[in-house]
Amino acid sequence: MSARVRYRGGFRWDGVAVEGYKPEGSHFRDVSRQVLFGGEGPRELRYFEVEPGGWTTLERHQHVHEVMTLRGRGRALVGEEIVELCPYDLVRVPPMTWHQFHAGDDEPLGFLCLVDRERDRPQRPSEAELADLQRNPAVAELIRGRA
């Protein structure tokens, strides 16, 4: 087996399966996942792609996300902050911080996301937590219909 996994173009890699983001749910839209490094060792490096107009689940967890945008543009909610994302921008999601990634309307958003291999399950916001988040008008606007 070669030490190298070749990039095939189009953000696809030889022998790397393009998987669904999560098995089921209506709390995300148009997201795919590819595991680039994982299976052995303490961490996983995944490549996620959010199609134009799509978004990931609004969630939080104890484990940290370390993210590098690779493709396209979009926005991320991290705590109460909304950041614009361009290729090679870095984002760190601290423990127990609400977060969600959104592609632009006309562009996909592709990003690397680094996590512990053994990690806690994500939590979704309760009604009360959602109401709390929505007190910030910019956050309310971003997550409307997407939480």
Place this chain on the structure above:
Amino acid sequence: MSARVRYRGGFRWDGVAVEGYKPEGSHFRDVSRQVLFGGEGPRELRYFEVEPGGWTTLERHQHVHEVMTLRGRGRALVGEEIVELCPYDLVRVPPMTWHQFHAGDDEPLGFLCLVDRERDRPQRPSEAELADLQRNPAVAELIRGRA
């Protein structure tokens, strides 16, 4: 502090220092290092850039390298394998495997490299180990004057 670190262009990031590859030595040439994620948590994500004609140290260690090329072209020695590298190609360097990264003659080679934050010190080859590596003519050619 923002959750985001902005990419500034030219493979430089806001607030990320461009450091020397190693404090000293003549066993590498024209390599810089930037730590993109580190300081807390169990891992570090670094961006290395090897200038045209440059190379990293020929070494091995117990900790694993997980690499994604981002910029330019080059070659890597991993064990007895020599692989060509293009942007987004992936390379995994297993434990105790000799390895070295080379930029092309006319192009830099920039790559992400993921490691444990706590890791063992690299070993350089002894004369006997070097002679053993050089039994493979392609490897001997690649590392000539660079080991």
